Amino acid sequence: PGFDDSFDEMDRAEEEIFNQLLQQRQRMMQQMQQQGGGGYPEPQFGGTAASGIENPAFRSLPTNPDEAFFIGVEVDKTEVYEGEQVTVNWYIYTRGQMETLDRLKFPDLRGFWKEIIEEVPSIQFTEQIVGGVPWKKALLASHALFPIKAGTPAVIDEYKIKSRVRLVQQGLGGFYGKPYEYTKSSVRVPIKVKPLPVEGRPSDFSGAVGQFDVHASVEGQSFPVNQPLSLKVRFEGAGNAKLIDLPAMNLPAGLEQYDTKSESKFFKNGRSYKEFEVLLIPRQEGDVSIPGLSVSMFDPKSGKYYSKKTEAIHLKIVNNPNAPVGSSQRMAGTGATTSTPAPKVVENKLPDVIMAWEPSAQASVVYRPWLWAIIYLGIGVALAWKSQREFGWGRRRRTLKEQVNKRYKTVDHALAREDFRTVGTEMTNIYYMVLGQVAGESGASQKIDDLMAQIPPSLRRDHGDEIAKTFEAFQTLSFAPEEMLGSLKSKDSMKINVERAKKVISELISSKEEK
Structure with missing residues (x-):
């Protein structure tokens, strides 16, 4: 009873302190309002998120x-x-x-x-x-x-x-x-x-859903033959441009598509862009035109498809003085030919015939057997030492728990640095290693679903959902683009997922050791 009275007194004291602080804050706000301050300023979130959506569904x-x-x-x-x-x-x-x-x-x-x-x-x-x-x-x-x-x-x-x-x-x-x-x-x-309407869907539909504009550009008009040039195609507008695919390009003869890369970004106001950089290599000299790119998109407001087309781009491909001789050609129909100077003829000349053999100073070393014995012995010692380090010959084999604890140190260091890629990769590898040991298989060579199917049913029943959720979180941290991770890569979120995973992994290791 004496302890209960002590705790009640502590609770009452805590409440009294809290209420006193609250009263003090209320008096300060009243004074500010009387002075025309209007109280504490309300925080502004910006955009429509804080104020809410007008007429939400x-x-x-x-x-x-x-x-x-x-x-x-x-x-x-x-x-x-x-x-x-x-x-x-x-x-x-x-x-x-x-x-x-x-x-x-x-x-x-x-x-x-x-x-x-x-x-x-x-x-x-x-x-x-x-x-x-x-x-x-x-x-x-x-x-x-x-x-x-x-x-x-x-x-x-x-x-x-x-x-x-x-x-x-x-x-x-x-x-x-x-x-x-x-x-x-x-x-x-x-x-x-x-679903998007099938009827009336154009053959050049790019997958874009929204209101977008498309532009194509090349920096410059004259380019040397056999030297890559960059064609940029940019989609920009309201919607998710990240889902847009580059339509097939109808390039003229003599212009080769070498590589394509893209970058995209989504903005808070609902607009986005995706820009494709297409590397082209002109193989012939002369005038060349890149036809306008026709692309169709879907407008969800009207429920209809619409098309956009870029302007044609005209280029002049000139001789490349740094290109190998004979590597360029002129466009057909120009009537010009290229000539190359005749290569110089180099006379073949055989070395003089050796009339007598004279042993070098190093030759006698080769015929010393004791020297070769020392060399082979040194190689053998080096191989034995390397094998002992690689395969652990002569050392106690680490238990599964010790192996996992060693990897946990890497995870904890990465978590302290907020290195989400390392956290995701290491925890994914730990799951593969432990599940592989419990299932009696090599974890890295199996899919996670296959390993889950081979562990004891009791473990699958008690921990299957938790394993699936945390494994998916770590796999996402390992491979997903950073802009898609959101709060998943925050230190607090990673710490929660790591602690959840450690509890499950501990149960899996215990079941392995009990066998």
């Missing part, structure tokens, strides 16, 4: 004023074409005092290509009236989503938050009570994805 709002907090979601469209942009914002509402905020689950967004408009690492609240009740509201994240395929389930899944919150206690004169932990999730929002 779906919006969830809090309805219970006694709720600790609420995760709201708003979506601008719930029925779209394949590849059409869907904008989604997540917000948190509360009437209490939030002391902690832990993002337990980010939406998976399977079936969508995701572009991050805004993700807020530290939330800031503004006041908003919902149904006549004042709430504090803050943006959690804003994403642009593009459905990948029609006919497949496309669902904006839940955003899950755990927070410790102090709620206002009516019997305490409007002061906050004890903190309690709550876990809340946003609702799931299904998206209907319509």
